[in-house]
Amino acid sequence: MIGEHSSKQYDNELEAIRSKVLLMGGIVETQFTDAMTCFRVGDIEHADRVIAGDDAVNQLEVSLDDACSHLIVRRQPTANDLRTVMATIKVITDLERIGDEAAKIARMSKNLHSRGVVGVNHFEMVRTIASETSDMLHDALDSFARLDGKQALALIAHDVVIDHEFRSIMRNLITFMMEDPRTISSALDTLWVAKAIERIGDHAKNIAEYVIYVVEGKDIRHTKPAVVSTQSDE
Template sequence: MEITSDTHSQHISKQFNHELEELKTHLMAMGGLVEKQVQDAIEALLEGDSRLAERVRDNDKVVNDMQIKIDEECTRVLARRQPAASDLRLVLAVIRATSDLERIGDEASKIARNALSLVEAGRSPRGFVEVRHISEHVRKMVRDALTAFARFDTQLALSVVREDESVDSEYTTAMRSLMTFMMEDPRSISSILSVMWILRALERIGDHADNLAEYVIYLVKGLDIRHTDPDQLDDEAIQGKS
């Protein structure tokens, strides 16, 4: 059964409808916080704002607590309602999504910690252009993946999956550039390594956004595309799968 925006308003039990909507609402709240964590971590780096970096680092526990709460809610729904078909896919997709959101939060915390190291060392602008560019790219991926989840939008989800290859390519190019600069100026090794760890964290955020988008397609269409080459994915096939 394909999921639409009206699917989960068709149960006889209003309480069951409410529980499913609550799962989505809490997932979106967690997603919003995680997206803000990434944004603040990058801003802390680029602006040399140690207080903001510390706040991102400290907020990681809030993200972790939200994951635990949502997982507990999913467990209760599974135990009480024993959902089937599209309802079961929704609960499973939420469980998987919270795991990826928590890991995005972890990566934001890593960025914040490296930002603090760079601030303490006097900061180096080398690599900041690449960080800004890739961060804008992956933040859009996260935002679009969450929007796709909220709207059950498989077309938007598929566009996120395809964007991940672009991020990987940008990441590889940026890393090569930084390695060349590091070899030319050994004094920059420490600061460049911090920037490289930040780029790695951003690349991983892109991977997790890709996962979120794949869960949307699984949720709506019941189609698992996790190990499918994005170039082999066809819009019409995804849209027509039921």
């Protein structure tokens, strides 16, 4: 049995890990914003910094995974406490993948701008999906920080909008490509950027699902939206 003292230590250590995860979240948020700036203005040096910055995110993943393992071994959490650690481990993976996608966007920006942009205003095409995804990621981190199940649920519902927006971008790009085949290469770069953004939305949604898992103690992954509801009314 774990006494109150040990349980308090556990809480403190868990809170320290959660703070670092939020720090990691802040870094990938900035990486994403910076990558979109590169895509908009074509600043290749800036893009290189975003790509290099992914290393720091990767190292954070390894060290945070390690911290979670140590916490489990030393504090031997109860089933209830373990749920939070497990969810945190999964959140860390998603954050690392968001970092990967941001680096991908930076690489595509380099490609596109070094080749010379043809025909289309590429940033304009992804402006909406980028800003909605950015909000979604911010809300996901906020709901993780405050363990706010309601906020998490709201943003899970929002992922459909992102997917819809992505399909609309794809249709537009196909139209451009058919009208002027010279735009094909740069349209594909933009398509990969849109895809990376949509994936960031997916990861934000995953984070929200883990928040609900912690708050409500139920695993809502792979549950149809209609089945999901918050238990609390406050």
